[in-house]
Each structure stands twice: as C-alpha cells, then as structure tokens.
Amino acid sequence: MKSNAAYAIYILWLRQIKRYFRSKSRIIGSLGQPIVFLVALGFGFGSIFAKAGGGNYIQFLSPGIIAMSIMFSAVFSGIELIWDRQFGFLKETMVAPVSRLTIMFGRTLGGATTSTIQGVIVFLITIAIGFRPDIAAVLWGLLFMFGIAIVFTSFGTALASTMEDMQGFGLIINLVNMPLFFLSGALFPLTTAPFWIQWIAYINPLSYGVDGLRAAFTNVSLYPIGVDAIVIAGITVLFMSIGSWLFSRMEV
Amino acid sequence: MPESAISVKNLTKKFNHSFTAVNDISFDVPKGSVFAFLGPNGAGKTTTIKMLTTLLHPTSGVLRINGMDPVKHPHDVRQSFGIVFQDPSLDDELTAYENMFFHAGLYGVPRSESPQKIEDLMKFVELWDRKDSMVKTFSGGMKRRLEIARGLLHTPAILFLDEPTTGLDPQTRNYIWSYIKKLNEERGLTVFFTTHYMEEAERSAQRVAIIDHGKIVMDDTPTNIIANSGAANLEEAFIKLTGHEIREQEAGSIDQLRQMRQMWRGGKK
Numbered sequence: 001m002k003s004n005a006a007y008a009i010y011i012l013w014l015r016q017i018k019r020y021f022r023s024k025s026r027i028i029g030s031l032g033q034p035i036v037f038l039v040a041l042g043f044g045f046g047s048i049f050a051k052a053g054g055g056n057y058i059q060f061l062s063p064g065i066i067a068m069s070i071m072f073s074a075v076f077s078g079i080e081l082i083w084d085r086q087f088g089f090l091k092e093t094m095v096a097p098v099s100r101l102t103i104m105f106g107r108t109l110g111g112a113t114t115s116t117i118q119g120v121i122v123f124l125i126t127i128a129i130g131f132r133p134d135i136a137a138v139l140w141g142l143l144f145m146f147g148i149a150i151v152f153t154s155f156g157t158a159l160a161s162t163m164e165d166m167q168g169f170g171l172i173i174n175l176v177n178m179p180l181f182f183l184s185g186a187l188f189p190l191t192t193a194p195f196w197i198q199w200i201a202y203i204n205p206l207s208y209g210v211d212g213l214r215a216a217f218t219n220v221s222l223y224p225i226g227v228d229a230i231v232i233a234g235i236t237v238l239f240m241s242i243g244s245w246l247f248s249r250m251e252v
Numbered sequence: 253m254p255e256s257a258i259s260v261k262n263l264t265k266k267f268n269h270s271f272t273a274v275n276d277i278s279f280d281v282p283k284g285s286v287f288a289f290l291g292p293n294g295a296g297k298t299t300t301i302k303m304l305t306t307l308l309h310p311t312s313g314v315l316r317i318n319g320m321d322p323v324k325h326p327h328d329v330r331q332s333f334g335i336v337f338q339d340p341s342l343d344d345e346l347t348a349y350e351n352m353f354f355h356a357g358l359y360g361v362p363r364s365e366s367p368q369k370i371e372d373l374m375k376f377v378e379l380w381d382r383k384d385s386m387v388k389t390f391s392g393g394m395k396r397r398l399e400i401a402r403g404l405l406h407t408p409a410i411l412f413l414d415e416p417t418t419g420l421d422p423q424t425r426n427y428i429w430s431y432i433k434k435l436n437e438e439r440g441l442t443v444f445f446t447t448h449y450m451e452e453a454e455r456s457a458q459r460v461a462i463i464d465h466g467k468i469v470m471d472d473t474p475t476n477i478i479a480n481s482g483a484a485n486l487e488e489a490f491i492k493l494t495g496h497e498i499r500e501q502e503a504g505s506i507d508q509l510r511q512m513r514q515m516w517r518g519g520k521k
Contacts, residue, residue, distance in 0.1 A: 008357060010357070011354050011358055012358075015350075019343075019345050023345075087339075088340050091337055091341050092341040092358075094307060095330055097326075097327040098327075
C-alpha cells in the first residue's frame with residue numbers, strides 16, 4: 001500500500017506535467033506579464049535607481065520578477081482543482097483507493113513543478129535582458145524557486161478547496177496576489193520603505209522568497225539566506241497542513 | 253440463499269440535520285446479478301450511490317460492499333468496485349490511453365499487467381484504434397465506453413453505472429448494454445445501475461428497486477412489479493408507483509460552466 005501511495009503521487013504529478021506542456025498558450029501567455037514588468041520597470045526606472053545609488057536595477061529587479069511569475073502561476077494552478085471538480089475528474093481520483101493526503105500531495109507537487117519550470121523560463125529571459133546572476137549559486141536559486149512554488153501552490157489549492165466558481169477564484173487571487181507582490185520587496189528595497197510597508201513585508205511569505213532568490217543570485221539580501229530558507233520551509237509546512245485539512249473536508 | 257454483493261440495512265442520510273435524502277432503506281444485491289435502482293429526479297438515487305461508493309458517510313444504517321464496510325475500510329471497498337458516474341469524469345486534455353494508464357496507477361494495478369489489460373479492455377469497447385486521440389475529440393458515446401473500460405481496469409467485482417446511457421442515441425445505448433450484459437454473463441460481474449429509460453431496466457435487470465422521496469417503494473423482479481401493479485410495462489408501473497408530479501432538480505453551476513467552456517473553445521465540445 002505504501003509503494004502504491006508513492007506511485008499514485010507520481011501519477012498525479014505526471015498528469016499535471018503532461019497537461020502543462022500541452023498547453024502552449026498557457027506557457028507563452030503567462031510569460032507576457034513578467035516580460036512587461038522587466039522591460040518597462042527595468043529600463044524605465046533603471047537610471048533613476050542608479051542615480052539614487054541603488055546600483056544596477058535589472059540586477060535588483062530580476063529575482064523579484066522571477067519570484068512573482070512563480071507565485072502567480074502557483075496560486076493560479078489552484079484553478080485546476082476547480083476545473084477538475086466541475087468536470088468530474090476529481091471524483092475519479094476521490095474514489096480511487098488512495099488517501100486524500102496522497103492526492104493533495106501529488107497535485108501540489110505537480111503544480112509546484114510546473115510553476116518552477118515557468119520560473120526557470122523567466123530566469124532565462126532575465127539573463128537575455130541583462131541580468132548577471134552568480135552562476136555558482138544556481139542550485140540555491142532553484143531551491144528557492146521551488147520553495148516559493150510549493151508555498152503558493154498549497155495556498156492556491158487550499159483556497160480552491162473552499163470555492164466552486166472560477167470567476168470568484170480569479171477575483172480573489174488577484175486581490176491577494178497584487179498586494180503580496182507589490183509589498184514584498186520585489187520592486188524596491190524595503191530598507192528605505194516606510195515603516196508600515198516593512199511590517200507588511202515581514203508577514204508576507206513572498207518577501208522571504210524574493211530575498212532568498214536575491215541572496216542566492218546576487219549575494220545581496222536583507223536577511224541571511226538561512227533565515228529565508230527556514231521561513232519558507234516553515235510556511236510550506238503550515239500551508240500544506242491547512243490545504244490538506246481543507247481538501248480532506250471537500251465533498252464531491 | 254446466494255451471497256450479497258451489496259447489502260443495505262436501514263440506511264439513512266440526513267443533510268444539515270433537517271433534510272432527509274435517504275430514509276431508512278434496505279435492499280440486497282446478490283452476487284453476479286444485474287440490479288436496477290430507479291426513481292424520479294431527487295428521489296435519493298445519487299445520494300445512495302455516493303454512500304455505497306464511499307463518497308458520503310451515512311447518517312445511520314449498515315452497509316456492506318463485497319462484505320466490507322465502506323466507512324471503516326474505504327480503500328478495500330474502493331478497490332472492489334468500478335464506477336461510471338452520471339457526469340463525465342475523464343480528463344479531456346489527456347489521450348484515451350493516458351486516462352486508462354493513470355487509472356491503473358491510482359488503483360495500484362501491477363505495472364507488469366497494466367499494458368495488456370488496458371489493451372484488452374480498449375479493444376473490448378472498440379476504442380483501441382483511437383487510443384492516442386485526445387478525449388476531448390470523442391463523442392458522448394465514445395467517452396461512455398472509455399469510462400466503462402476504465403471502471404473495469406482494476407478487475408472489480410461490482411460495477412456501478414449512474415445513468416450510463418443518458419443523452420446517447422439508441423444505437424450507442426444498445427451497444428453499451430450489449431457490453432454490460434457480456435461482462436455480467438462472462439465474468440460474473442455484479443452490475444448496479446440507475447436509468448431513466450424504463451425499458452432498459454425491464455430488459456436488462458434481474459431485480460428492480462424503485463426509490464421515491466428517500467424511501468424504497470418497490471423491490472422485486474421486473475415481471476412481478478408489472479404484474480402486481482396491473483400495468484402493461486415497467487414505465488407504466490413506475491408512473492403508477494411514483495405519481496405524475498414533475499420533480500424539480502436544482503440546476504448546478506456545472507451546466508453554466510459547460511456552456512462557458514464551450515464558448516471558450518469556440519463551440520467545440
């Protein structure tokens with residue numbers, strides 16, 4: 001039974017990977033936003049940022065945009081749960097002889113993997129635009145990308161377990177995503193920001209993802225990289241537990 | 253007395269402590285038989301199937317599926333039945349073969365056996381030549397056949413079919429019933445089905461239970477039901493037993509969503 005749970009997780013993961021690579025429009029479409037942010041903000045604010053003594057803005061902004069694209073696609077992957085529920089496939093998995101926890105875990109892993117791939121694509125684009133990361137730390141960077149992905153996939157799945165309609169889900173995630181992104185230190189340094197923004201950033205999970213990525217790629221960060229890693233790991237456990245609990249209560 | 257595949261005693265399901273969807277029902281489905289579970293919309297059919305298939309917990313009563321309690325041993329029970337839901341439950345974005353392959357994985361079908369089993373079953377429902385097509389390109393009848401094949405992949409002892417032929421043309425319906433009969437006769441599969449087509453129940457079922465307002469109003473062979481109610485056929489008997497009143501069923505958000513999805517895909521199904 002144990003080995004079957006592991007294989008079932010693999011099967012659920014594989015399903016999402018296959019669907020992701022088949023949906024070319026989704027891959028291309030979700031690259032639009034990060035590219036616009038990179039080009040418009042990166043080149044638009046670049047000279048002001050440099051004049052203010054912040055250094056190369058692309059270097060500062062890129063980890064933030066990578067984190068953003070991962071977060072958006074991770075939270076959004078929750079919508080697949082709503083699709084599956086509405087179009088019946090969820091029932092097929094719910095009557096299978098595997099536990100809800102296994103199903104939740106497989107789905108989250110799948111959504112997190114596709115979001116990480118999305119992040120890697122954006123990472124390559126930032127390099128093309130002029131980002132010069134510390135290649136030695138690329139493994140750390142990947143680890144943080146996956147960390148951000150899993151935190152926000154669990155969040156999206158947890159949210160989707162409590163909702164039935166898709167438009168509602170879209171509105172709610174916009175409501176949540178935008179403030180989390182703008183107040184995470186992805187776009188500007190938090191050290192010089194007003195006090196209250198710093199406080200919001202303290203409790204914003206994305207701040208630690210952005211900071212960790214920045215630490216890994218550019219060796220510049222607010223907190224030590226170990227602190228970022230521990231916070232992300234802790235939030236992962238918390239969100240996964242909440243998500244599993246909500247998912248186990250779902251009726252189909 | 254033959255062994256029961258499904259045994260239900262004093263089964264009750266209440267929602268929110270007020271609405272009683274299923275009210276103290278009892279029935280028995282012998283192993284290897286074909287059993288029809290009939291009733292108007294909202295009578296409690298789907299609620300009962302959900303309880304039999306571990307998707308809902310009963311409020312009270314005793315359930316046994318192949319001798320096992322679905323509340324205490326959900327995994328063992330799930331392993332022992334296959335189900336074709338009322339609404340489609342395939343993944344449209346995957347190929348027919350992938351749908352089968354993923355089912356085999358979730359049900360722990362030994363990996364050495366699954367390719368052969370998938371091939372046999374897909375040939376049985378005559379979909380093997382379409383194995384690499386996306387399910388979204390399939391017609392309603394093809395999807396149904398694939399769902400039946402999928403439901404049989406882990407060699408269950410019972411097959412649940414919740415309105416398997418709704419919305420299909422008469423040719424496809426006959427086709428599907430010929431499969432089901434073959435499975436019942438050749439493999440001794442127990443079949444539990446619901447339908448709104450009374451002639452299907454009359455023709456295929458050895459035993460029929462009619463449920464209305466959460467209560468079983470009749471449980472007998474089709475011949476006896478017709479004879480006892482003095483009707484010409486099962487449809488007439490059904491109407492006599494359940495009345496002429498039309499039942500309203502809440503339209504789910506799913507209908508709206510289906511329309512929306514069709515719009516997004518430019519009218520393709």
